[in-house]
Amino acid sequence: TCKAHDVNPRVYLNDVIAQMPYHKKATQEELLNLLPHKWKLKHPECVLTKQKEESSN
Template identity: 45%
Template sequence: MSKALSYTYNLFERLSRYHLDGRYLPDNNLAENAIRPLAVGRKGYLFCGNHDAAENAAIMYSLLGCCKASDVNPREWLTDVFSKIASYNANYNLDLADLLPHIWKKSNKCQGFPKDSD
């Protein structure tokens, strides 16, 4: 017990900085909540079928996570991207990065990510 108290006492100044600056949070809930969907589905991801399918699933999870982080409605984004992707493949002068959610949002009016209903 004394070891734990000594450890806390030695780090007390660093542990209590969050109340001096409003940018610091006393916990890491934002990070924990961001990775929760990955942690919940971890066992299920073992059975994607093969390595390529798992890689494709990871790409889709990443893109949908970008939609959520950018407050972009994934259905609107995917509908628009799927309608444009063929012209991007035919014209090498177009930059695929323009179709990423955070950039796409700037040139499109979207309603944002659907909110969870309580």
């Protein structure tokens, strides 16, 4: 899902896992904001570009 939305999966998972303890009583909307396509709106620095992807292969 991260790759489909051009999100760096390592950074995404590290951030979401770090936030988990703070979402014990989260609403559905708060949990939906943790999905990659919404998460990347708050973290534009983690969006993958084709050049970055090609250089890492």
